[in-house]
Each structure stands twice: as structure tokens, then as C-alpha cells.
Amino acid sequence: MTVREAICEGLDEEMERDEAVYIIGEEVAQYQGAYKVTKGLYQKYGEKRVIDTPITEAGFTGLAVGSAFHDLRPVVEFMTINFSMQAIDHIVNSAAKQFYMSGGELACPIVFRGPNGYSAGTAAQHSQCFAAWFGAIPGLKVVAPYSSEDAKGLIKAAIRDPNPVMVLEHELMYGVSFPMSDEAQSKDWVVEIGKAKIEREGSDVTIITFSKEVGKALEAAEIMAAKGVSCEVVNLLSIRPIDREAIFKSVKKTGRCVTLEQGFPQHGVGAEIAAMIMESDTFNYLDAPMERVCGADIPTPYATELEIAVFPHVDDVIAAIERTTFRTIAA
Amino acid sequence: MIRLREMDTIFQNSQRQGRFSFYMTCRGEEAIPFGAATALESQDVVLAQYREQGVLMWRGFSLQQFSDQCYSNESDLGKGRQMPVHYGSRALNYQTISSCLGTQIPQAVGVAYSLKLSAANATDDGRETKKAVSLCFFGEGCSSTNDFHSGLNLSATLKCPVIFFCRNNGYAISTSVKEQYAGDGVISRAPGYGMAAIRVDGNDVFAVHAAVREARIYALENNAPILIEAMSYRCGHHSTSDDSFRYRSVEEVQHFANESDPLIRLQNFLKHHKYDNMTDDDFRIMVEDEKKAILYAMRKAERKPKPSLEDLFTDVYNEMPPSLKAQQNQLNEHIAKYPDSY
Numbered sequence: 126m127t128v129r130e131a132i133c134e135g136l137d138e139e140m141e142r143d144e145a146v147y148i149i150g151e152e153v154a155q156y157q158g159a160y161k162v163t164k165g166l167y168q169k170y171g172e173k174r175v176i177d178t179p180i181t182e183a184g185f186t187g188l189a190v191g192s193a194f195h196d197l198r199p200v201v202e203f204m205t206i207n208f209s210m211q212a213i214d215h216i217v218n219s220a221a222k223q224f225y226m227s228g229g230e231l232a233c234p235i236v237f238r239g240p241n242g243y244s245a246g247t248a249a250q251h252s253q254c255f256a257a258w259f260g261a262i263p264g265l266k267v268v269a270p271y272s273s274e275d276a277k278g279l280i281k282a283a284i285r286d287p288n289p290v291m292v293l294e295h296e297l298m299y300g301v302s303f304p305m306s307d308e309a310q311s312k313d314w315v316v317e318i319g320k321a322k323i324e325r326e327g328s329d330v331t332i333i334t335f336s337k338e339v340g341k342a343l344e345a346a347e348i349m350a351a352k353g354v355s356c357e358v359v360n361l362l363s364i365r366p367i368d369r370e371a372i373f374k375s376v377k378k379t380g381r382c383v384t385l386e387q388g389f390p391q392h393g394v395g396a397e398i399a400a401m402i403m404e405s406d407t408f409n410y411l412d413a414p415m416e417r418v419c420g421a422d423i424p425t426p427y428a429t430e431l432e433i434a435v436f437p438h439v440d441d442v443i444a445a446i447e448r449t450t451f452r453t454i455a456a
Numbered sequence: 457m458i459r460l461r462e463m464d465t466i467f468q469n470s471q472r473q474g475r476f477s478f479y480m481t482c483r484g485e486e487a488i489p490f491g492a493a494t495a496l497e498s499q500d501v502v503l504a505q506y507r508e509q510g511v512l513m514w515r516g517f518s519l520q521q522f523s524d525q526c527y528s529n530e531s532d533l534g535k536g537r538q539m540p541v542h543y544g545s546r547a548l549n550y551q552t553i554s555s556c557l558g559t560q561i562p563q564a565v566g567v568a569y570s571l572k573l574s575a576a577n578a579t580d581d582g583r584e585t586k587k588a589v590s591l592c593f594f595g596e597g598c599s600s601t602n603d604f605h606s607g608l609n610l611s612a613t614l615k616c617p618v619i620f621f622c623r624n625n626g627y628a629i630s631t632s633v634k635e636q637y638a639g640d641g642v643i644s645r646a647p648g649y650g651m652a653a654i655r656v657d658g659n660d661v662f663a664v665h666a667a668v669r670e671a672r673i674y675a676l677e678n679n680a681p682i683l684i685e686a687m688s689y690r691c692g693h694h695s696t697s698d699d700s701f702r703y704r705s706v707e708e709v710q711h712f713a714n715e716s717d718p719l720i721r722l723q724n725f726l727k728h729h730k731y732d733n734m735t736d737d738d739f740r741i742m743v744e745d746e747k748k749a750i751l752y753a754m755r756k757a758e759r760k761p762k763p764s765l766e767d768l769f770t771d772v773y774n775e776m777p778p779s780l781k782a783q784q785n786q787l788n789e790h791i792a793k794y795p796d797s798y
């Protein structure tokens with residue numbers, strides 16, 4: 126099942142389960158979404174529950190937040206997360222904070238979703254990762270699936286969650302197929318928000334990553350295995366809350382840590398993980414300085430050659446692993 | 457207009473052949489950029505949405521420059537940083553296209569505010585500054601953005617010489633005007649903001665020209681904004697990522713192409729008035745000549761080297777901060793170490 130189909134199945138099941146769930150965004154109904162994620166839902170649930178809007182991210186996000194304050198459970202699709210910037214005030218200053226500011230009176234059970242991270246040949250305004258941005262906001266939950274199981278389980282968990290949840294999908298993953306376990310095919314399948322997943326067990330170094338980059342980490346782990354280095358790959362799944370226990374446990378076990386993300390390095394997810402490790406006793410278990418693999422610290426260029434130069438590649442991950450494990454290999 | 461139609465067609469086909477990742481034509485709307493550009497002065501600043509490449513063409517952006525941008529080679533003025541069609545030229549007073557819809561609308565008000573101030577200053581110290589307006593293009597879909605509403609209101613309250621030019625082409629990707637607004641088009645918003653407005657046949661190049669000419673005079677004489685809504689039809693797909701027959705019929709497109717194609721209308725007009733005694737053959741030769749020139753520019757663009765990695769870190773800031781200098785040095789050392797890979 127492709128990631129696209131898995132998200133759609135999750136949406137479908139939750140709409141069936143709860144009348145209050147509805148989808149809103151540009152071209153989500155008749156066109157079935159810019160990336161065809163909402164395929165078939167308009168046909169099944171009609172125009173009351175799958176709503177096409179005029180082009181106004183600020184407008185329809187504000188509307189959806191209001192409806193969430195008033196007992197509905199909207200799923201807001203952004204054509205790309207980049208366009209959520211036009212609605213940022215509603216997300217950060219209303220959805221994320223009103224529950225707190227109202228003394229717990231105004232809950233906001235809303236889901237924001239859309240493709241995040243880099244895509245191919247779409248340049249600075251369409252191609253960047255917002256995980257660190259949204260991950261910095263108290264009151265908001267932020268998740269990022271990698272596989273089809275993750276995608277279905279997380280969208281369902283997000284919809285059922287009484288808090289606002291930002292689901293960061295990835296354009297280049299929509300068409301990728303993954304096997305679905307029997308449990309994941311069930312209508313009760315949810316992935317707990319806040320828990321990371323060990324994608325591959327290992328003993329020499331921990332690679333912590335999320336979204337599409339999990340694939341690169343697994344590739345790098347495979348290549349390193351052939352060189353005699355055993356990598357543990359942690360798929361974060363949840364950026365906020367972030368699974369500190371899983372991170373600490375794995376890094377304590379391996380004594381080495383590499384983070385991998387598409388976003389910019391400064392104040393990134395990797396930076397947060399570094400701080401977390403420094404501030405805990407996990408620091409004492411490190412046998413080498415931690416390494417971060419990130420996007421370059423510049424707006425994303427368009428030309429293919431430049432684009433290749435700014436995003437992380439498997440080779441970069443391998444180079445970072447080799448730097449942190451150097452002493453092991455040399456010994 | 458023939459040059460633009462041919463360029464669009466050839467570029468669209470090149471995209472299909474995989475030569476670059478993305479393209480947008482303005483098929484069916486060619487009268488708009490040319491009607492508008494011919495009514496402006498060169499000092500007038502244009503902030504476009506993305507389907508108005510004809511304005512640049514009229515102002516002298518060469519076929520080579522268009523090709524270099526789409527091929528994203530070392531001659532691209534944008535140094536390979538923007539998607540195809542996101543043209544820009546400071547020399548031609550055409551602000552670089554931004555992908556985020558609506559942002560150009562309040563920005564055009566800011567440009568007009570600055571133009572108004574410099575015109576006022578000029579009279580004080582005797583320097584001669586030509587009076588100028590800003591002209592802001594946007595689609596009818598874009599008129600739903602918050603930026604549209606705040607931009608229009610600000611321009612009216614700040615009394616800025618800006619021409620808001622709405623290309624109403626019936627669609628915003630798959631969203632038709634029926635779902636975009638419930639009132640009478642975009643023009644009906646103007647009175648609410650205390651603004652003058654003109655609705656015009658967007659497929660009649662002379663009508664568009666006259667509307668923009670009058671709007672320019674009005675904006676400068678009154679230091680006031682004005683809204684133009686040009687009614688047209690998007691004959692092409694939204695972009696190369698779109699297949700519009702999923703949401704509209706071939707017959708519908710054919711109807712507009714047959715009944716109101718701005719090129720055919722202009723040709724009929726010229727023939728009817730025996731302009732230069734032009735015949736169908738003359739038009740055909742023009743088309744062939746344009747095609748040749750475009751293909752030549754494209755082939756040249758394709759052969760040019762790609763943008764250099766040297767430029768990866770420049771222009772992030774005016775001066776390169778130490779952190780970026782360090783990254784650039786690292787990159788250079790890396791390339792020096794593995795010269796064969798680059």
C-alpha cells in the first residue's frame with residue numbers, strides 16, 4: 126500500500142467513525158487534493174464533509190480553528206506546508222494556545238496536514254522542512270510519518286487527539302509502497318503520538334531521524350553493516366512531544382549518535398537532540414561527539430546541480446557515521 | 457503576441473521532454489500582458505503573479521534570457537535559484553516572481569508608496585524624477601487571499617498610485633469562478649474600498665491597452681489606486697503539473713479557443729483594416745521565424761554550463777556571514793580533495 130493510500134484510508138476510517146470529522150482545503154474535494162491524497166472521500170461523504178475552498182489559507186484555517194473550538198474535528202489540508210505560513214497566526218497563536226489561555230475551556234481538536242520537506246525542482250518557497258518551526262510551539266503536537274503504517278496510524282491518532290496536531294507528510298513518499306501488517310490494516314490501528322520506533326537495531330551508533338530521511342538512514346545502515354559497523358536507526362515519528370526515553374536508551378547503548386534531517390541546521394531538530402543529550406546523563410555515555418547531518422544553511426536553490434548540493438545524501442550520512450565511529454574502526 | 461504563443465508552446469513541449477521541471481503558459485491570455493505593457497512607461501514597476509511573461513517580452517527580455525532562466529544555466533539572472541517561469545529583472549522594473557500567492561498585492565502598494573514619495577521629493581529639490589505607478593497582476597483565484605483585501609484597503613487609505621490588474625481567466629487550477637466567489641466577479645469589491653474600477657474584455661488587446669492607459673492617468677492625477685478586471689479564459693492547463701480535462705470539457709476549451717482567441721481576433725482586425733496588406737502567408741512566415749529564433753535560443757541555453765557552486769552561498773545576506781564563509785570554505789576544500797566528482 127502506498128503512503129498516499131494509507132493516509133486516505135486513515136482519513137476514511139476516522140470520518141466513518143466520527144461524524145464531526147471533516148476535511149477542508151484547496152481542491153481537496155472534486156480534484157481529490159493536489160497530491161490526490163483525499164481520493165474518493167468527496168464521492169463518499171459529500172460536500173458537507175469534504176470542502177473545497179477559495180484560495181485563502183488564512184481564511185479557511187481560521188474557519189477550521191473556529192469550528193474546532195465549537196465541537197467539530199477539522200482536518201485542514203495545505204497544498205504544501207509552505208502555504209501554511211499564510212495561516213501561521215491561526216495555527217500558532219490560536220489553535221496551539223487557546224486551550225491554555227482559556228483555562229482549559231476551549232479545546233482545539235484540529236489536524237493540519239500536507240507535504241513538508243524538500244521536493245524535486247521546486248526551489249526555496251516550496252522545498253524546505255518546517256519540523257523545527259512547529260516543533261518549537263507549546264500546545265501543538267507535531268508528527269512525521271515515514272512508512273504507510275506510520276502514515277495511517279499517525280493520521281488516525283492525530284484526528285482522535287483532543288489537541289491540535291500538525292502532520293508533516295512528504296511529497297516524495299506519497300507514491301512509495303510499503304507492506305501493511307494485519308494490525309495496520311485494522312480500523313483500530315493507531316500509532317501513539319510521542320513514541321519513536323526502532324527501525325533497525327544496532328550496537329555501534331544510533332542514527333536519529335524522521336520522515337523520508339529514515340529511508341536514507343536505513344540505506345546507510347545497510348552499507349555500514351557491510352563495513353562491520355552496526356547502526357541503530359531511530360524513526361522519531363513524533364517531533365513534539367519527542368521521545369526522550371527512546372533517544373537516551375539507544376544512545377546509551379551505542380555510545381554514538383548521528384542525527385539526520387532535511388531542515389536547516391540552526392535551531393533544528395538535531396540541535397534540540399544535542400542539547401537534550403548534553404543536559405542528561407546520556408552525555409556521559411558518549412564515546413564521540415555527536416554529528417548532525419542537515420540541509421545546507423541557505424534557501425533551497427532550483428538548478429538540479431545546486432539542489433543536489435544542499436540536501437543530505439546517503440554518502441553524507443555514511444561520512445558522519447564514519448567520523449563518529451572512527452576510533453572503533455581504527456581500533 | 458505570436459512570439460509569446462510560440463515560446464509558450466515550445467517551452468511546454470520541452471518540459472514534457474524532460475528538459476526542465478516545470479512550465480506555465482498564458483495561452484488564451486496573451487492580449488493582457490501586451491495590452492498592459494504597451495500602455496505603461498518603462499519606469500512603471502510591474503509585480504506579476506506568474507502568467508504575465510509577455511510584459512517582460514515587451515520590455516526587452518530576450519528569448520535567450522527566457523531560455524536561460526527555464527534551463528537554469530549559468531546565464532540565468534536568478535543564478536539557478538528559482539523555478540522556471542519565476543522571471544525577474546531589476547533593469548526592466550519587473551519584480552522577481554514569488555510562488556506564494558497574493559504577496560505581490562500589498563507589496564505593490566509598498567512600491568507605489570515609495571514611487572509616490574520619490575515623485576514628491578523630486579519637485580522639492582529640483583531633480584527630475586519621472587512619475588511612475590506600480591502595476592500588480594493577479595488571478596481571480598488570488599483575489600481570495602487575505603493579502604488581496606488588505607492590499608486594496610491599504611492602497612486606498614494611503615492614496616497610492618497602483619493599478620491592480622486582475623486576470624479573470626475562469627479557473628484557479630481546478631477551482632472555477634463559481635466556487636471562488638459568490639458576488640459579481642472581482643470588480644465589485646472596488647466600491648467597498650472606495651476605489652475606481654474598470655472591467656474590460658481581456659481578449660481584446662486594444663481594450664486592455666485603453667483601460668491601462670486611462671488607469672495610469674487616473675492613478676497619477678489622483679494619487680489613487682484603481683482596479684481593472686480583465687475577463688479572459690485560461691486555454692492551457694494550469695501548469696505542466698496539471699491535466700485540466702479532469703475538471704473541464706474539451707468542448708468548453710474548444711469553444712473559447714474558437715470564439716475568442718486574442719491572437720485570431722487581432723489577426724482578423726489587422727486583415728479587416730488591411731494593415732500593411734498582411735495576408736495569411738505573412739502571418740505564417742512570422743510564426744515560422746519566431747519558432748526558429750526560439751529553438752535557436754533554447755539550444756544555446758541547453759549547451760551553456762550549469763550555475764556554479766561558487767554562488768551557492770552568495771546573496772543569502774548582503775554580506776556573507778562567517779558561518780556561511782566557513783561552509784563555503786569547507787565545500788571548496790571538499791571539491792579540491794575530490795575534483796573528479798565535480
Ligand SMILES: Cc1ncc(C[n+]2csc(CCOP(=O)(O)OP(=O)(O)O)c2C)c(N)n1
Nearest residue numbers: 208507555556557595596597598627628629
Ligand atoms: C498561498 C498559496 N496557496 C496555494 C498555492 C498553489 N497555487 C498556485 S497557483 C494557484 C491558482 C491560482 O489561480 P489564479 O489566481 O486564478 O491564477 P491563474 O493560475 O488562473 O492565472 C494555486 C492554488 C500557492 N502558490 N500559494
Ligand SMILES: [Mg+2]
Nearest residue numbers: 595596627628
Ligand atoms: Mg485564474
